[in-house]
Amino acid sequence: MPSEVRKVIIDDVRPGMILANDLVSSRGIVMLSEGTVLAEHTIERIKCWGFSHLDIVDDTNEVSCRCTAKLDFIDKYTSLVDKVKEAFQGARYCKRIPLDQLEYLADQVTGSLVSARGVINSLHILRLVDDYTFQHSVNVATLSGLFGRWLGISEPELKKLVFAGLLHDIGKTQIPLAILNKPGRLTDSEMDIMKGHALQGFEILKKSGLDSNIILEGVFAHHERLDGSGYPRALKGSHISQAAKIIAIADIYDAMTSDRVYRRSVTPFAVIETLCNEMFNKLDPTMCTVILNYLQDFFIGNIVLLNDGRQAEVIYVDKTRESRPVVKTTEGDYLDLEQNREVTIVEIIN
Ligand SMILES: [Fe+2]
CATH class of the missing domain: 1.10.3210.10 (Hypothetical protein af1432)
Incomplete structure (x- = not known):
């Protein structure tokens, strides 16, 4: 269903909302382009520029x-x-x-x-x-x-x-x-x-x-x-x-x-590790390879809990090491779990 546009008062704009049209200054300069996902600091900047309303993508439908x-x-x-x-x-x-x-x-x-x-x-x-x-x-x-x-x-x-x-x-x-x-x-x-x-x-x-x-x-x-x-x-x-x-x-x-x-x-990431370990002697390796390749698409965007208590979003899953994805914490830090072996995903909390 196509998304529609709604006008939102600047004080009601929240992080994660998407700009439906280019944000243009009174002098015709494009300050932000259509499709920008608004972050907290961007909203603050827009307030400073003096905009009272924004055109936001309405994805309610x-x-x-x-x-x-x-x-x-x-x-x-x-x-x-x-x-x-x-x-x-x-x-x-x-x-x-x-x-x-x-x-x-x-x-x-x-x-x-x-x-x-x-x-x-x-x-x-x-x-x-x-x-x-x-x-x-x-x-x-x-x-x-x-x-x-x-x-x-x-x-x-x-x-x-x-x-x-x-x-x-x-x-x-x-x-x-x-x-x-x-x-x-x-x-x-x-x-x-x-x-x-x-x-x-x-x-x-x-x-x-x-x-x-x-x-x-x-x-x-x-x-x-x-x-x-x-x-x-x-x-x-x-x-x-x-x-x-x-x-x-x-x-x-x-x-x-x-x-x-x-x-x-256990999390699906731990299952993936098991499948990788067992695919050459116990399970069919060709089947496991195909299934693991498809499985990764399901995990991008998942919100997960890390073993150090932080929450993060799965943003990238490498086909060669699917059980150790790259995540972005709620504080905005990017963590490659392959490089940070001490950090593990303990739960999916979507
Ligand atoms: Fe059985």
């Missing part, structure tokens, strides 16, 4: 459009999480997977969430809702779809990938609740039971009549790792399907950026 889109996203997201919860609980108590219902929900994820503007940032602000398992399933489905699109996967295959992402932990509906919801770390034997969810998911989906190999393998192999250190089959490299490799990256990204009872979430 644009802001209200962005708000409506965000509210729309939250609405669709929370309703999807509720419906996934219903379907998963049906699978736990009735031992039946409502495949048609879940496929419909996966299509909703592809249509509404994967294509939404700023989807990664939207998922970050929706971390406070309960029901981790169901939220995690919707998030992994959304991220798998987004990553799949970045990797150039065709739309019919993308739909299956999103469906597999939604179902990836369906086997957890067969794990006793005492283990699934245990507050704290699992013992070794409990962990073994938990790890069974990959095979159980595969089996229950097959029994329910699902015959897509892309989806079945995506679910069965989402904990396999390139070097054979994963489970349940310790598959290596090319024996792991493309869908399973994408879901694995989405799974790691979402799990690490979520708060759990036994550990705090």
